[in-house]
Amino acid sequence: PSKRFQWKVLPQRMKNSPAICQWFVALALSPVREKFLNCYCYHYMDDILLAAADKEQLNELEMEAKKQLQTFGLIIAPEKVQRQHPWKYLGLQITQHTVAPQPIQLAVDVKTLTDVQKLVGSINWIRPYLGLTNTQLAPLFELLKHSTNPQEPRHLTDAATQALQQVELALHSKFVSRIDPTQEVQLFVLIDHLAPFGLLVQWCDQWPDPLHILEWLFLPFKSLIKARKRCIECTGAEPARIVVPVQSYYFEWCLANKYQLQAAFAGFNGQVSYHFPSHPLLKFFREVPVGQKLLRSPVPLDGLTVFTDGSGKTGKAAVVWRSSCGWQQQVASQTGSPQVVELRAVTLAFQMFHDQPLNVVTDSAYVANLLQQLDHTVLYCQPFTLVFQVLLELWRTLLQRTVPYFVLHVRSHTSLPGFFVEGNARADALVSAAALGPVPNTHQQAVLSHQFFHQGAEALRRQFGLTHSVARSIVSSCPDCHHSHTPVYFGTNPRGLKALEIWQTDVTHIAEFGNLKYVHVSVDTFSHVVVATAHTGEKSRDVVKHFQRAFATFGVPSQVKTDNGPSYVSKAVRAFFALWGVTHVTGIPHSSTGQAIVERMHGTLKQLLQKQ
The missing domain is CATH 3.30.70.270 (Reverse transcriptase/Diguanylate cyclase domain)
Structure with missing residues (x-):
């Protein structure tokens, strides 16, 4: 049969998968590469570059490549073949001695953020071939920041215009050699x-x-x-x-x-x-000096000691220090993850004490490790992420410092005595959730959560600690779930959320087995794994033997649900479940509705036996 391919996401405006196209052309050219080991055969999508030591070998290589491509149904148009220099390949113009980008038209008519992106994208593509540094192009990069609206107005500044002139000059004067x-x-x-x-x-x-x-x-x-x-x-x-x-x-x-x-x-x-x-x-x-003077000290300094902490749950960043007047504190607000808030707290400490030696104590290993490298690191620009904005502010603060600093990591929530534990505990208390006001109404939180996520009644009950009736009423009152969801489940046949959580057990009779006609059946309500064993009766000793085999085969469940039969509620079975740590529950007396899963399994089991 023919090979089938499937893809879920394609680049914009593409009708076929580029990965499949690249793989298919590589498959067609693989015999050529194996035959001509001393020649070059590069390809990207439908662009192919062939090179050899002499013209005779190059002609032979070209003929073999065309032959193999035709075998796979790929035809090369004669007018697309380039045999004389300059050759154009993947946007490059290759001469006998140099490699340079093809002439491109820069979108200098800048009006919106989209125009800036097109302009900087074109320049960034040719930058490695022109020797342009990040410092030279920084004014153009600045125009891409501080906005998420593609249509926001943009205009070239004087610095950006000068950077653009450097690009145009480099286009005519610089190249990369072969x-x-x-x-x-x-x-x-x-x-x-x-x-x-x-x-x-x-x-x-x-x-x-x-x-x-x-x-x-x-x-x-x-x-x-x-x-x-x-x-x-x-x-x-x-x-x-x-x-x-x-x-x-x-x-x-x-x-x-x-x-x-x-x-x-x-x-x-x-x-x-x-x-x-x-x-x-x-x-x-x-003539440029190598490196820079590092202000981070490997040993503690004779200066002020500050304790920083942050909490993503409360959005508070705190700085605590002890002066001659006692313990002092400063608290700032910052949204984001716990790491982002911790970075904000450290930045606040460096900004407050920028002109004196500083010992920074933090309980965040992430922040401590980051500060060991940040002063000699070049940041990768991700301007629209919150963590980059906070990290950039900290990075700039460190570069502006003229006095040294020391960073110490301590473990939080310890009962050890001493100055470091006390200061860290004070900072932790300032940002903890206990400092917040009363918790909002739980029922209202559940209603708002269901309006957004439309989770089921059981999920609401587990997440917000509601009763079954309250959770079912929230789902039933939702206009979207009232028609599209299945009827609210009332829990007569609870199912496990993972394997070995809830089993249902019952006994069925199969007369064809003779003395072993009492078949004890247990089914896992999550995975629907079935354990069936044949016994001579349905007394407590038979029940215990069945569970011994079932536990040895698939493991011990957390809960077993049975009916109210005498063998299941006997002292021997209760003692067996207590020994294994299994919770035993029973259904409604004289009603099989609570055992629907295992009852259906009885019919399935008998149908399978009839087919043997």
Whole structure:
């Protein structure tokens, strides 16, 4: 039979799955790749790039690719084949020596937020090929912030206009070179205004321009590791040389004492250099100092100690400290998750005491770990998320500090004596739910919850602690649930919400079994697993034997429901259930309505036996 494919979400305006298209073309080209191991055969969707060492081999590769594609029903239009440079592939214009983006038209007529997104999206696409940094494009990025309305008016500021002029100048003056297989690939680590970035380059003194840039790598963290991986992806080998703009003494000291740097250089067999070759483009970066002074202290400071805490339930962020006048406090409001409120409390502490050494004590391991790295981290921009806005405010506060600080994590709700526990307890008391007013009416909460979620009566009863009658009345009075939902369930046959929660047990008679005609049946009301055992009677000892086999097979349930038969309410059965910790309930006397599930199972069991 034919292979079937199914997808649930497709990109806008697409009639077919792009993943299936990519997979199908790859399947068609796989014999070509296996036959021509020394040639290049790249493809993305319906764009295919073929490259070989000589023209004769390239023609043979082209013929074989067309043949295999035709086998799968894929035809290449002759007018789409490009044999002479410049070649255009995936938005790139490839010449014999360079790779540059195709000329694009920037949407400079900016009127709305959507226009800004189109403009910045086009620039961001060509940025790696033009060497534009985040600092240069920051005025354009600012126009994307502080709004969620696509039609909100936007206008280019003077700074954004200057950034756009830099982009237009770079479009005409900068490019990325094609790789020369005869030359080694090197990695240059450079320092931008905010964070280090890298260059994959080739250097040859015999070239008119000895520096050929293969790719710009803007990596906010793990720069060396990601740059090495990128070099392997592009060239199939590690860089032959890595240039790090630091003095050899400091590099060797860091390599011996920092496991992060040891991990970044793990397995590297190439050369490490500390000096850039002479080139105008690299001259500026050699003069930029490496790193920044870290204000975070590894040891406690001789200064003020503050305790911070926050609660997402109450939306309170508190700062507590002890002065000469006694304990002082400051409370602020912040919506969001507990982590967001905790960040707001720490930000408040740094803002209040920005000009003095500070010891910050927090019971949030998330905040403590974050503060260990935030002062030397470049944030990934997510402007429309609440956590990013709070985190950005804290990050800016730390960058503006000129005095050191120390961070300590303590465990909350402990009975240990001492200054730290007392201060943390005071901060915790300020943000706890006990400080709030009385709890709103539970019945009204249940009504509002059902109007939004339309949950059933049993779910309302469990969530808000209501009685069965009150929960059923809320569901019955809902105009939406009155017609669309099944009748309210009154609980004569309660079902378990998980396996081994509620069993129903009864006895049925099957005359064909002779002396073993008394068949004891137990059914799990959640999973409908059935245990049936044949016995010579239906006395208490037979009931106990049945449950012993059932427990050994499927486990011990939390509750067993039976009828009011003498064997089920006997002392021996009650003692057996008490030994195993099982709750035993009975239905309505002389009525089978409370045993409907197991009664139906009797009929199913007999039908199966008749088919044997």
